[in-house]
Amino acid sequence: MSTNYKDKIGELVGVEVIEKNGIDVEKLRQLLLAGVGAEFTTYYYYTILRMHCTGQDGEGLKEIVEDARIEDRNHFEAMVPRLYEIGGALPRDIRKFADIAGCPDAYLPDNWEDVEEILKVLLEAERCAIRSWGEVCDYTQNKDHRTYAIAQAIMQEEIEHEAWFVELLTKRPSGHFRRSFVGQSPHTKGQGGLIHL
Numbered sequence: 001m002s003t004n005y006k007d008k009i010g011e012l013v014g015v016e017v018i019e020k021n022g023i024d025v026e027k028l029r030q031l032l033l034a035g036v037g038a039e040f041t042t043y044y045y046y047t048i049l050r051m052h053c054t055g056q057d058g059e060g061l062k063e064i065v066e067d068a069r070i071e072d073r074n075h076f077e078a079m080v081p082r083l084y085e086i087g088g089a090l091p092r093d094i095r096k097f098a099d100i101a102g103c104p105d106a107y108l109p110d111n112w113e114d115v116e117e118i119l120k121v122l123l124e125a126e127r128c129a130i131r132s133w134g135e136v137c138d139y140t141q142n143k144d145h146r147t148y149a150i151a152q153a154i155m156q157e158e159i160e161h162e163a164w165f166v167e168l169l170t171k172r173p174s175g176h177f178r179r180s181f182v183g184q185s186p187h188t189k190g191q192g193g194l195i196h197l
Contacts (some may be wrong), residue, residue: 021143029088030137032079034102035132039076041098042125045106049118052108057115069163075154078188079143082147103128117143123165129158153188
């Protein structure tokens with residue numbers, strides 16, 4: 001076996017191709033890290049928000065919040081393998097990971113007994129996710145087909161989540177329909193490491 005061949009084993013042709021297409025791979029790693037960080041922290045905060053959807057008004061929201069919560073975890077699972085494929089990695093320290101998340105923390109509002117206040121937090125989190133994955137889509141379109149496909153699928157689900165919360169806040173019609181099962185993730189199904197419960 002030649003030394004030249006051994007040297008090339010660790011090179012990633014997939015990275016070479018996207019660099020040739022104009023992708024700054026370090027910038028892409030940072031965008032993906034911010035995106036998956038936001039999905040991971042949103043999953044955590046949505047757990048808290050869901051638990052506080054109580055009373056006559058809140059109980060009806062739990063299932064919708066749960067769909068968004070599990071699908072956000074699925075988004076994390078779908079994109080993390082791609083981060084590693086392009087030579088990136090998750091931080092070893094979860095505190096650092098939360099600090100570099102691309103969206104603000106979706107804190108439980110002080111007035112959490114007002115379900116509308118919880119819905120506003122959920123809505124803003126979805127809007128940030130749409131912007132975040134939209135930036136990834138804009139950056140990778142026609143340059144990195146694999147990352148684009150995953151980010152675009154995630155963004156479709158985030159747009160649906162936004163519509164759900166807008167519908168609940170404004171009572172305007174939306175395309176929301178009940179998922180067949182919790183965390184169905186109809187658009188990211190089969191993307192990366194997607195898990196269904």
